[in-house]
Amino acid sequence: MSGETTADVEIRIEGRVGRISLNRPRALNALTHDMEVAIDAALLRWADDPSVAFVMVDGRGERGLCAGGDIRALYDAAKSGGERLAFPFFGDEYRMNAHIANYPKPFVALMDGIVMGGGVGISAHGSHRIVTERTMLAMPEVGIGFVPDVGGTFLLGRMPGETGIHAALTAHRMTGADAVSCGIADHYVESRHLPALTAALAALVDGADVDDCIAAFATPAPDSPLLAERAWIDDCYKAPTAEAIVAALEAHAEPAAREAAATIRRMSPTSVKLSLRLVRAARGDAKVETAIDREFRVAVRCVAAHDFVEGVRAQLVDKDRNPRWQPATLDGVDDEALDAYFAPLGADELGLDALEHFPILSDRM
Template structure:
């Protein structure tokens, strides 16, 4: 493998260090090796006085990152003992927490597709830039999984019940809605990104941004807040679906129909995880919870089946088990949150200060 073929490229330009996710044919999907390399680079740059800013971007034209390497997770859950997937998540979630606490400006260029693990390596950063091409989503319920990489933390902080809507439906949002939901900070047209990157080599982040930030395009969610907040405030997924179907807005009915295509188990566990995340406090505690849930998903038939249907065979016809929401009991949901004993992620135990970054 040549340096240019490496799955992550690293370099510096002036005062800025650069991380470029470099698997463009896979829309830069993250694997374990990439996570470890990024973490090592962040360690080196944290202690390098010549590096004042870290910039993360994706190679190719399609996006920053489409998520984690779920084919590998599928194969480990189906044919292995799940230990490889659990080890990947352990390091990935630790990286997510590290990004959130990084002591230098961490500028994420969220151009194009930014989903799942891509959200994890960008939306926890201190400077998050979206463009007119941004498509941001946590689509895990469609593959029999649950939003992770701190996704339940981020979506739990979104206004009203917008985060619940995004977590359950897996809906993709553009720049305006990413800003509304707190998943991004600034809008820069994609054509201006090269200029922003060039200026970050010479200028403090604030001054570089001032040259390129523009008012964002209008999103769609603000106009839908009334029915989203009313319907998703319900205590159960069944009641959420009932309210959506009965509301009268065609978009609400469409959301209900979308929910009914997702894994019933994933929907119920996701709702519980999101509600609990809002009460847990710091990101580290939420990541500890997500690790429990993710490891439990490895034992659920829906994860293997969901990835098979969406990514392996691409027949888009998953056969969920249980098949309906009514068949998923409270005890079934509670099992996903069971303590892991000596296998816990344990981030909360080692968390430091509030992690404010001054720059």
């Protein structure tokens, strides 16, 4: 074994496997900026290293892979007028997400337990995504005045029917079965088999053997609870605007639809409308970099806006769960205000989509 171990992430080579273990279990392995930089550096290094056959990522502790990014640092910076921190924080994270999506070697992600926000970005763009009966996957950003990012809008936009819009606007928590059925994961493995699977993967000498190794432990995923609700979801979320979606949900005979409407009304109205536009736009993207560039423009502006600071305060700092959104209602958010979030950033553009030769290339480009 060789590698580097820090307080927050373990990066090492075991046999022919590049191992990345998120190591902040008390913080549900939330990603800090330093972790993002270290992980991306390892990915770039291993991409051309013939001694590394494939990469595997997991999370320490019993609760899950990763609960997202360390937004408290962004909150503290925004409160003190340091919104510019968002540019390197998101820029480095989003480049890492794009590298994972284009990785030239098998990228195995163990998506056990909680997988939210940034946890989706570090796993669901990989080539071999493994979920369990314990998986709880979500993009919950609308509840803190933010938007689905880390390439998440690209994934949400490709979910069946309108299920991705539902997941984005309600912060719906998907099961492992949902993730497989909706194309966000590839394999379903019972959590009790993960130690044996991890050991078997670590013993491999050839990246070409990864599929067979996982198949030996995988079982068919159960039926998806989310897809069982697809009839009313597709019926309501096809409405053209957020206001019309909520009205359709409230008028629907299905109780779950009315519960979804109530949930959306509790979220940041600005974030709901931004998220709806982002996911719908991503449906037309040919590659994840296009969606990530768009997310970057919106994300850096969200951090500088009222609802992000207020949402983080209410949910994570004071924990009164009573955010005071501005505007407070969906009909108070006008299109001109939304357009400003999507405007080009000039010299600050992330620019992944414009790269003719991405740093890490694969046949999936």
